[in-house]
Amino acid sequence: xxxxxxxxxxxxxxxxxxxxxxxxxxxxxxxxxxxxxxxxxxxxxxxxxxxxxxxxxxxxxxxxxxxxxxxxxxxxxxxxxxxxxxxxxxxxxxxxxxxxxxxxxxxxxxxxxxxxxxxxxxxxxxxxxxxxxxxxxxxxxxxxxxxxxxxxxxxxxxxxxxxxxxxxxxxxxxxxxxxxxxxxxxxxxxxxxxxxxxxxxxxxxxxxxxxxxxxxxxxxxxxxxxxxxxxxxxxxxxxxxxxxxxxxxxxxxxxxxxxxxxxxxxxxxxxxxxxxxxxxxxxxxxxxxxx
Amino acid sequence: xxxxxxxxxxxxxxxxxxxxxxxxxxxxxxxxxxxxxxxxxxxxxxxxxxxxxxxxxxxxxxxxxxxxxxxxxxxxxxxxxxxxxxxxxxxxxxxxxxxxxxxxxxxxxxxxxxxxxxxxxxxxxxxxxxxxxxxxxxxxxxxxxxxxxxxxxxxxxxxxxxxxxxxxxxxxx
Numbered sequence: 001x002x003x004x005x006x007x008x009x010x011x012x013x014x015x016x017x018x019x020x021x022x023x024x025x026x027x028x029x030x031x032x033x034x035x036x037x038x039x040x041x042x043x044x045x046x047x048x049x050x051x052x053x054x055x056x057x058x059x060x061x062x063x064x065x066x067x068x069x070x071x072x073x074x075x076x077x078x079x080x081x082x083x084x085x086x087x088x089x090x091x092x093x094x095x096x097x098x099x100x101x102x103x104x105x106x107x108x109x110x111x112x113x114x115x116x117x118x119x120x121x122x123x124x125x126x127x128x129x130x131x132x133x134x135x136x137x138x139x140x141x142x143x144x145x146x147x148x149x150x151x152x153x154x155x156x157x158x159x160x161x162x163x164x165x166x167x168x169x170x171x172x173x174x175x176x177x178x179x180x181x182x183x184x185x186x187x188x189x190x191x192x193x194x195x196x197x198x199x200x201x202x203x204x205x206x207x208x209x210x211x212x213x214x215x216x217x218x219x220x221x222x223x224x225x226x227x228x229x230x231x232x233x234x235x236x237x238x239x240x241x242x243x244x245x246x247x248x249x250x251x252x253x254x255x256x257x258x259x260x261x262x263x264x265x266x267x268x269x270x271x272x273x274x275x276x277x278x279x280x281x282x283x284x285x286x287x288x289x290x291x
Numbered sequence: 292x293x294x295x296x297x298x299x300x301x302x303x304x305x306x307x308x309x310x311x312x313x314x315x316x317x318x319x320x321x322x323x324x325x326x327x328x329x330x331x332x333x334x335x336x337x338x339x340x341x342x343x344x345x346x347x348x349x350x351x352x353x354x355x356x357x358x359x360x361x362x363x364x365x366x367x368x369x370x371x372x373x374x375x376x377x378x379x380x381x382x383x384x385x386x387x388x389x390x391x392x393x394x395x396x397x398x399x400x401x402x403x404x405x406x407x408x409x410x411x412x413x414x415x416x417x418x419x420x421x422x423x424x425x426x427x428x429x430x431x432x433x434x435x436x437x438x439x440x441x442x443x444x445x446x447x448x449x450x451x452x453x454x455x456x457x458x459x460x461x462x463x464x
Binding site: 034067 | 425
């Protein structure tokens with residue numbers, strides 16, 4: 001579902017670097033993520049131990065709370081890119097915009113002076129939806145139940161929580177699934193907020209034309225493909241690094257703090273973000289039409 | 292078409308069997324909830340087969356993703372023992388079985404009547420328009436043609452939430 005490269009044309013054939021390009025790709029990932037929490041809940045319940053039962057209660061409550069906030073924090077991104085398809089989102093981010101372009105749009109300056117017009121940012125989700133990015137990352141970490149949100153396991157309080165009674169390969173499977181989720185979260189963040197496979201300031205057309213003028217178009221396309229692959233995997237690696245950094249730097253939150261964070265901060269702010277994004281989109285669209 | 296029909300029958304059978312299993316497992320609550328989830332998942336699969344992919348995926352997100360977890364949460368939190376529960380009365384059980392049988396009978400009658408006319412129904416409906424069942428078509432329908440009913444449904448749900456809070460709060464006080 002997550003595209004690791006764009007669409008490339010070699011003569012007559014087109015190569016698309018996404019395994020399954022479905023229209024509602026993000027929702028599919030979210031739905032599977034929501035299903036994955038059953039593992040922890042059922043594991044805790046079947047252990048017949050008090051630690052595990054407390055862990056599975058915490059796990060279920062944490063999952064439902066944070067999946068609501070996670071969905072809402074992504075709505076802004078859907079609105080900006082106008083799609084639920086991850087490959088469309090990545091393609092839309094293969095561009096850049098002038099930071100102070102809004103001054104021109106609002107009519108405060110007729111034409112931007114040179115140095116202001118020169119300041120550009122990539123058209124990435126993290127710059128268009130900074131609040132959305134922070135909230136999505138928080139919710140994703142919490143939904144994955146990794147520290148600092150590892151309340152269902154909580155070694156010091158629950159002696160391992162849902163995983164208390166598991167050892168050997170069974171414990172290993174739980175652990176592996178957690179790390180697979182880390183990679184999935186990194187891929188989602190990279191695609192929706194960090195421009196996917198795109199290279200900042202260099203669109204696909206620019207790269208192919210630039211190299212193609214002296215290497216031929218076929219070779220230039222291959223080089224562009226490799227460049228995009230490298231770009232995507234660098235971003236994924238950076239997001240994994242960030243998650244592991246967070247995991248080892250922050251202490252575990254208390255349970256009431258966890259619930260406060262979700263229902264009193266993330267949920268209202270993600271709703272506000274939706275309204276603010278809608279207002280901004282309406283304003284820009286009407287101004288663009290007027291201009 | 293053949294594969295789709297096979298999938299439809301498989302999913303339909305799975306939905307029915309897991310629904311029946313859920314009722315039969317009444318006393319083992321966690322297993323019953325898992326059966327209920329299996330039913331909802333197979334119904335979501337049928338949605339996808341009917342080219343309502345968006346509805347299917349939202350189905351998957353809402354029922355197993357949220358409601359099932361809430362049910363499990365309540366069960367694990369309260370941990371009801373089998374002896375706490377009121378035993379099923381024989382008459383009550385009989386009424387339930389008769390009711391379920393009646394519904395099944397009506398469904399069987401309908402399907403028998405419809406069997407000959409299914410092909411003509413498909414012809415009547417014509418080819419599926421492009422983008423049918425997608426999020427765009429659904430969004431335009433919900434927020435364009437059916438905006439007022441949608442708002443009314445929202446108000447009803449809000450009233451229900453407020454009522455639930457008020458009722459349980461009084462009981463707690």
